[in-house]
Amino acid sequence: xxxxxxxxxxxxxxxxxxxxxxxxxxxxxxxxxxxxxxxxxxxxxxxxxxxxxxxxxxxxxxxxxxxxxxxxxxxxxxxxxxxxxxxxxxxxxxxxxxxxxxxxxxxxxxxxxxxxxxxxxxxxxxxxxxxxxxxxxxxxxxxxxxxxxxxxxxxxxxxxxxxxxxxxxxxxxxxxxxxxxxxxxxxxxxxxxxxxxxxxxxxxxxxxxxx
Amino acid sequence: xxxxxxxxxxxxxxxxxxxxxxxxxxxxxxxxxxxxxxxxxxxxxxxxxxxxxxxxxxxxxxxxxxxxxxxxxxxxxxxxxxxxxxxxxxxxxxxxxxxxxxxxxxxxxxxxxxxxxxxxxxxxxxxxxxxxxxxxxxxxxxxxxxxxxxxxxxxxxxxxxxxxxxxxxxxxxxxxxxxxxxxxxxxxxxxxxxxxxxxxxxxxxxxxxxxxxxxxxxxxxxxxxxxxxxxxxxxxxxxxxxxxxxxxxxxxxxxxxxxxxxxxxxxxxxxxxxxxxxxxxxxxxxxxxxxxxxxxxxxxxxxxxxxxxxxxxxxxxxxxxxxxxxxxxxxxxxxxxxxxxxxxxxxxxxxxxxxxxxxxxxxxxxxxxxxxxxxxxxxxxxxxxxxxxxxxxxxxxxxxxxxxxxxxxxxxxxxxxxxxxxxxxxxxxxxxxxx
Numbered sequence: 001x002x003x004x005x006x007x008x009x010x011x012x013x014x015x016x017x018x019x020x021x022x023x024x025x026x027x028x029x030x031x032x033x034x035x036x037x038x039x040x041x042x043x044x045x046x047x048x049x050x051x052x053x054x055x056x057x058x059x060x061x062x063x064x065x066x067x068x069x070x071x072x073x074x075x076x077x078x079x080x081x082x083x084x085x086x087x088x089x090x091x092x093x094x095x096x097x098x099x100x101x102x103x104x105x106x107x108x109x110x111x112x113x114x115x116x117x118x119x120x121x122x123x124x125x126x127x128x129x130x131x132x133x134x135x136x137x138x139x140x141x142x143x144x145x146x147x148x149x150x151x152x153x154x155x156x157x158x159x160x161x162x163x164x165x166x167x168x169x170x171x172x173x174x175x176x177x178x179x180x181x182x183x184x185x186x187x188x189x190x191x192x193x194x195x196x197x198x199x200x201x202x203x204x205x206x207x208x209x210x211x
Numbered sequence: 212x213x214x215x216x217x218x219x220x221x222x223x224x225x226x227x228x229x230x231x232x233x234x235x236x237x238x239x240x241x242x243x244x245x246x247x248x249x250x251x252x253x254x255x256x257x258x259x260x261x262x263x264x265x266x267x268x269x270x271x272x273x274x275x276x277x278x279x280x281x282x283x284x285x286x287x288x289x290x291x292x293x294x295x296x297x298x299x300x301x302x303x304x305x306x307x308x309x310x311x312x313x314x315x316x317x318x319x320x321x322x323x324x325x326x327x328x329x330x331x332x333x334x335x336x337x338x339x340x341x342x343x344x345x346x347x348x349x350x351x352x353x354x355x356x357x358x359x360x361x362x363x364x365x366x367x368x369x370x371x372x373x374x375x376x377x378x379x380x381x382x383x384x385x386x387x388x389x390x391x392x393x394x395x396x397x398x399x400x401x402x403x404x405x406x407x408x409x410x411x412x413x414x415x416x417x418x419x420x421x422x423x424x425x426x427x428x429x430x431x432x433x434x435x436x437x438x439x440x441x442x443x444x445x446x447x448x449x450x451x452x453x454x455x456x457x458x459x460x461x462x463x464x465x466x467x468x469x470x471x472x473x474x475x476x477x478x479x480x481x482x483x484x485x486x487x488x489x490x491x492x493x494x495x496x497x498x499x500x501x502x503x504x505x506x507x508x509x510x511x512x513x514x515x516x517x518x519x520x521x522x523x524x525x526x527x528x529x530x531x532x533x534x535x536x537x538x539x540x541x542x543x544x545x546x547x548x549x550x551x552x553x554x555x556x557x558x559x560x561x562x563x564x565x566x567x568x569x570x571x572x573x574x575x576x577x578x579x580x581x582x583x584x585x586x587x588x589x590x591x592x593x594x595x596x597x598x599x600x601x602x603x604x605x606x607x608x609x610x611x612x613x614x615x616x617x618x619x620x621x622x623x624x625x626x627x628x629x630x631x632x633x634x635x636x637x638x639x640x641x642x643x644x645x646x
Binding site: 017018019020022023024025026027029030051060061064065066067068079082083084085087088089090092093120121122123124125126127128129130133135136137138141143144145162164165166170175178179180181183184185186187188190192193194195196197198199200201202203204205207209210 | 214215216217220221223224225226227228229230287296297298299300301302304305306309310330336337338339340341343344345347348349351373374375376377378379380381392393394395396397398413453454455456457458461462463464465466467479480497527529531535539540543544547550551553633634636637638639641
């Protein structure tokens with residue numbers, strides 16, 4: 001269901017964070033995705049009404065940013081990094097394998113609505129390449145095999161936990177609410193750091209360069 | 212042998228390093244107490260005197276940026292943190308925030324106090340859900356502890372801090388595009404001057420700093436200018452995070468004094484993957500000109516890397532071995548710049564499109580030798596001719612790869628296609644893999 005006046009309280013709490021209301025466009029678009037999974041024309045109208053803008057102004061913003069979807073994605077949206085480093089280390093092979101495995105092209109969703117795939121740009125986890133993101137959670141050090149298992153499990157509604165993330169994988173809509181700034185209380189879950197993050201510190205300790 | 216200097220990463224190996232308890236147990240928020248007992252101008256002077264330079268790529272002195280904010284102007288000031296880490300290869304700020312978001316928040320409060328801002332923002336990229344969770348929780352906990360809000364630590368200083376989540380646009384890492392995005396517009400760079408220090412967010416004086424730069428401030432306040440300057444080189448002071456990725460045995464984060472070399476870092480990473488040799492690398496992300504094995508001993512500080520013809524950038528060291536086709540690598544980066552060009556400036560919007568066409572032809576062996584000169588001519592007409600540095604970044608890998616690997620481009624033409632087998636570069640074996 002799109003954003004409506006029933007969502008006034010949460011929309012107002014988002015708008016009130018900012019000195020000027022227009023700044024709330026982006027979190028409100030994330031909130032729209034938390035409701036429908038994508039940005040509907042009705043939600044655009046609602047955001048425009050709330051912010052006293054033309055719907056064309058909201059549309060202009062919604063169409064600029066790739067995370068705002070204009071059609072439904074899966075409950076589990078799988079992004080395979082195919083920027084140079086991940087691509088070379090195996091990202092290209094993973095993306096090709098997933099397309100074939102799911103019989104999907106880039107930016108398509110399975111007929112059961114469970115899984116969609118997209119090739120994504122660098123996701124700031126290069127020391128864990130090749131990287132796959134699901135609903136913007138990290139799945140580090142992937143292979144063709146592990147990525148296939150990941151999407152199969154997701155289709156069965158039982159995806160494994162992210163490598164560096166919460167103890168179970170939230171849905172696309174749940175994480176869209178998080179991106180709108182609604183704290184889901186799960187920050188304490190998962191590791192504080194992965195092995196690669198800690199490598200320099202570990203060596204420094206071994207060499208006695210830090211207590 | 213250069214000694215490692217874990218400061219930001221010093222307690223990342225404690226399970227609760229990201230919580231307010233973990234941070235305080237390790238001395239967190241002590242620098243804030245100290246800073247709030249100083250005059251704001253003295254805080255700026257301390258950061259200036261430390262020699263801290265921006266860790267987001269440009270290397271501009273952080274304290275000087277703070278000093279540019281006009282004081283006594285009766286206008287609101289804003290403190291904005293750029294956490295839009297998206298430069299290909301760059302992977303330092305996200306693990307930092309995952310492991311310890313409070314050090315950034317402490318730096319923000321100190322910085323806001325110094326420039327006399329009562330409103331601060333963290334602009335974080337949208338594709339990192341768990342990092343967003345950790346930062347949001349840290350902000351909530353900092354409010355509860357009285358580090359944010361009204362009368363911080365009982366002083367006459369108020370600060371609101373808002374986490375603003377992006378939505379997938381590399382260009383928003385450019386500071387003026389970031390500000391437009393934060394104001395609720397498409398993220399497109401602004402013409403400068405005026406600089407953000409004069410007319411930034413909502414046309415008010417604004418500081419925009421990278422995560423790592425701001426996170427470095429509490430340690431400087433705590434330990435002093437001389438401690439900080441005892442690390443690093445003459446004009447590149449202090450410690451920093453170097454991120455090694457690619458074909459090394461153990462990729463990872465290494466916090467070291469500025470000026471360490473790639474030879475030392477590869478050694479720390481356990482060497483290249485077995486049986487392979489270094490071919491090319493980026494010193495600071497894909498927008499910095501490529502280096503080769505001839506640059507293993509280049510000091511990785513701002514001056515050393517510049518003198519060798521590249522830029523320190525974000526210290527994102529992407530390592531590629533001899534199995535990787537440089538034309539494939541450069542084409543992929545160029546496709547990235549084309550995709551991420553915001554479309555505002557014609558040389559970048561049209562130019563990156565043409566660069567991709569020509570590189571695709573070359574990679575598939577359909578081009579001609581004179582295309583290399585056309586590429587260089589195009590780069591010359593793109594770099595430096597747009598509002599921001601995205602187009603300059605697009606030109607960097609092309610110009611540098613032709614400089615060092617012209618013959619490899621020509622091999623594609625002689626071979627009628629790419630002479631490399633991409634399966635040899637992957638970390639895992641593929642069906643039919645000949646290795």
